[in-house]
Every structure is written in C-alpha cells, then in structure tokens.
Amino acid sequence: MKALWLGTWFLRPYYERECEMIHCETPECAAEHANAATLAFCMNGALAAGLEFRLMVQECQKRKVPVCWMTCEDPNGYLGFVREAQIADFVFTCCRTMIPHYRRDCGHNRVYWLPLAASEALHQPMPLALDAADLVLLGNHYAHWPAKVRLMETILKPLLATGRTLALHTYPTNEWPPEIAALNRGATSCYDVARFYPEGRIACGASCQAGAGIDDFAGTTMTSQRTFEALACTKPYLTVPSDAYEPLGFRNGEHMAWVKSAPEALDAYDLLAGPEGAAMAERGRAFVMQHHTYRHRLQRILDAVDGKAKPEELE
Incomplete structure (x- = not known):
C-alpha cells in the first residue's frame, strides 16, 4: 500500500515502517503522487504550514484520496487542533471520550478512537545494563497536570525516599523538583528509546495528558505512547491509574501494575523486582505485540476508510 504523509511528521516514522510512504510538504508533491496513493495521513500541528497544508488536502480530495487526520494531543490539545480535523475526511483521536466533540464540530460520524501504540521495529527488548538503576523513567513533568502529580507523589517520592535509584531522561527545561531534576541523564529522541530502558530494572510513568485517568477528569481515555513502548x-x-487501560485490554497485575497510594507502590515495586515482575513484563510485551502496534493501528485506519469499522458506540 502507498500512502502520502502531509506536513507535520512526528508520527510518520512509526507508520512508514508499515507501508510505502511519501512525505509531502507542498501541494505540487501531493498532486504528483496522489493518484497512486490509497490514502493520505496528516496529524495535529499540520496547519502550522497554513495555506500549504490546505492546498495539499485539496489536491488529495480532488483525486478522491481520503485524508485521514490523527492527533496524539487529546484531550489537552483539542481546541488548538480541531480546525485541522474539520478539513479531513476521517478523524482519529487518541482519546475515546473526545469523539462526541469531533462529531459535533466536524459535522460527521467518521471519527474513531486510535490510541498510540508500539513499533515492532523500534521498540525491542535489550539486555539490562550492568549498572542499572532500580527505576527508569523517560518523560517530562508538568506540575499542573494531575496525572504527573500523582506519579510524583504516589510512586517517585515514596520509592526514592526508601533509597531506590532512578535513571531519568527528560528535557532540561522541565518542571521536575530540583532533587529529581538532578538525576537527569539527558533528553532522548522518541525514536531510539529502546536503548535507554535498560538503564533501569523497572519502568515507571504516567499518561502524558493532564487529566487522563484522574478522578476529577474521569473518562479521558488516553494513555501515553510510553505505556506501549515500555x-x-x-x-x-509501574504506573498510576488511567481510564484507558482496561478499555485497551490491560489488566492490573497481569500486564503491568498501577497503584493508587504510596504503600501500594512500595508493595508493587517489591513484586515487580522479583520473578513475577519478569513474567508480567513478558505478558505485557506479548499483549502489546498482539494488539497494540502501529501495524494494528494502520489496519484500523484502513478498516475505517473501507467502511469495515463502524463508528464508535458511546454510552
């Protein structure tokens, strides 16, 4: 299958491993290649190209090539990016509970839940480092996001207080407390994370969106790519609750451990550090490879375009 990728390309490296992909940044490129394409991808941020993006979409639509827009920033980024979704033929959101908002503002039902995923090519297990820390965390901290605060208060601070060690990779301008920021080993590219996970025995993290899975934002069914890649x-x-986990098929204690309190985090750490943790990690990888790779996400998009995937039924 041949596809076009229009404009902003953050997610492109994951999908281009699943099909033949041509990256277009001009209307001329889209016009040249659209007739041979099955569909065209674009993602949140594409309108940064302004008129160029709109013209690329028009070139595809003139040639009956479905334009599929996806976002990895819901629910937080909705208001900033919904104008892009309105231009596309199909809309794919990483947060299931945003579907009614897109249906209302786009005026159609061609809106689907498309969670983030793992890349079979990029996310592979590697041997544990000889000097591995107890924990490894790849990601940023936002002090005003409840999910991040819960991770800090429920997992990181209690475990570090007991002498556990942390290998942290984050951007230097982030909002970590000084004592944790001091552990930063440097930022990573999202495309080579597999080589950093061996720096810790147990990975920890939280959804990257402000309210995902937190009680006062109940129902925001979005979880970070960190979940799938780890x-x-x-x-x-080891993580905190997300309303996305169970709808995605994950089970607490079977594929991962999510905890609601510091005592639970301490107990879960002891469990994950032993043989059951290794077995849980194997089950987690097997489940992700079976259900949650970008190959699966591409098939979801194709099914939607072909009319095989029914619009989401929401309660």
Missing part, C-alpha cells in the same frame, strides 16, 4: 521493551511497568 511494555514492548519487556519492562516491568
């Missing part, structure tokens, strides 16, 4: 790299994974 499990795909066969890491025992």
